Amino acid sequence: MSLVTDIKALAKEALGNLYPDVEIPGSSVTVNQTKPEFTGDYTLVLFPFLKLLRTKPDVIGKAIGEYMVNNSDWVASYDIVAGFLNLTIHDSYWASFVTSQYNNTTYGQGVPTDKTVMVEYSSPNTNKPLHFGHLRNIFLGYAMSGVLEVTGNKVVKANLINDRGIHICKSMVAWQRYANGATPESTGIKGDHLVGDYYVKYNDEFKKEVAQMVADGMEQETAEKEAPILKEAKVMLIDWEAGKEDVVELWKTMNGWVYAGFDVSYKRMGVNFDKMYYESDTYLLGKEVVQQGLEKGVFFKKEDGSIWIDLESEGLDQKIVQRADGTAVYITQDIGTAIKKYEECNLDKSVYVIGDEQNYHMQVLKLILQKFGHPCAEGIYHLSYGMVELPTGKMKSREGTVVDADDMMDEMIAIAKQQTEEAGKTEGFTEEELTTLYETIGLGALKFYLLRVDPKKKMIFDPKESIDLHGFTAAFIQYAHARICSILRKEGIEKMPKDNLFADFKLSEQISPAEKMLAVTLEQYPDIMQNAADEYNPSLLCNYTFQLAQQFNSFYDVHSISKAENDEKKQLRLMLIIMTAQVMRHAMGTMGINLPEKM
RNA sequence: GGCCCCGUAGUUCAAUGGAUAGAAUAGAAGUUUCCUAAACUUUAGAUCCAGGUUCGAUUCCUGGCGGGGCUACCA
Incomplete structure (x- = not known):
């Protein structure tokens, strides 16, 4: 309490x-x-x-x-x-709080709720590598999973992979035409990037073909429909759906390259999944549900055979759930997937980490499932987040302004290295330790940068600001943590003592303002964690932990710990900093950010 | 056109309807014989406009102005 x-x-x-x-x-x-x-x-x-x-x-x-x-x-x-x-x-309240909690390794952990929550995040297409926009999604999903777990829920992390459709076929066609059999092994290019390169190649060729056809006298609009490479891709999609062997084989091979590439990226990001869903598996499920809904009278069929739901009474439009030709639209497979998830994992809640451009879509999905009367509907929560924009505006793949996720990680780690070297802080580390340290600092900075803003709000990604390791950044917190660890090392105290080293502690003096401030902030931690869960907002944890680090730095400036005025003060301060470091690790760890013991 | 979201220091972000609107960064001025100066201290600087509700409004309501998103038998 x-x-x-x-x-x-x-x-x-x-x-x-x-x-x-x-x-x-x-x-x-x-x-x-x-x-x-x-x-x-x-x-x-x-x-x-x-x-x-x-x-x-x-x-x-x-x-x-x-x-x-x-x-x-x-x-x-x-x-x-x-x-x-x-x-x-009373000072005695703070003293007994610190004394009883300073080495509690489960401080901040909530009581079990008996609820199972799925968090779906990342959800990439398999035709191109992950970009900066995905990073916000992925870190948000992973952090939210951590927060929900810490607050007592059983969490299932899920990834729904969009592995089928015309965009995949575009990469495949371009590869067939121009790759001469190139593979990740033969070229040394990471699989997802290789496939992405052919997606780009497709678009280049498409533009060329259209330009040529226009030059030969065709209307622009007609040319865009008649371009041979597009037609090839469409044929390929039909062949894929028909299960044509060589197409399916190529599809499997190229998707395999992409997955291998994604795995490397995910591993580096420090994220993982408990469940993988593939739209190629789930798109048929939705169609069954549509049939059932038709029988129930939830959906209705138009003369041309297309199937719809009327949401006008909810203030929305009529929405199509199945095309006239009987094929599934986007939402059809989402209906199927939602039910599959619910039934497979016995879910109480299902969180979808998806950008806010799909607010309407998610509203429709939930409404359809409600109208259909399926119990999974109530638990659906859309964790909607704003787009990441550049100072110059939106990232556009057509204009080549999309920032690649792998490149971004490389850059952040390089910056961490450069700044550490410039600060002359590399002494006393082995090469391996330095490599780990740069990853910890670089990736920590990247994650924190993306998590520190309220998810609902769109955010500006300024490359210049993002590489700053001062101020409201992970490095600031990491540094404070390292300082505490350094003090404890010199005092010969473990960072998390198993036994109560200060059992005989008695408070007789007044607690100083700086000491009290830390105690007050530490006491608020469980509430902050719960708020982050209730509001689906990990940025609250970022704000909190940064504030804690700020307060520690001020505390550290006015008080000596190892040379405290007396033994009582030294004990109190040691307990305070042990707990501060513990809470920092717990909060940042929940979001997938590591804190070094030296930096 | 219809629906939804957003306008806070130069910039990037905070603020369950509560006290003199907080941070960070950029600017100005300082701090190291002492536990890590990737730090600390001081200083200057903001609620888009106009109404309304309230003891009290950045927050809620109405109307402007400005920006973004959605409104596909695309995903």
């Missing part, structure tokens, strides 16, 4: 006892951390009670303040400033 919860409960108790005749809604009890310019730790806002109780804030504040001091052993004193009741918590 967190302190804020306790304060709220005590305030409600006080109001109930002091004003038994008046019903005070629980939602009107708001508690905030006290602003630094006032004395106190937490503040109860009195304004909401004034009208209900028809009394002045000073009177109510005094009554509640007195009650809280007298009826708890942790409220030390109170102070009323213009409608705000500022509460000061």
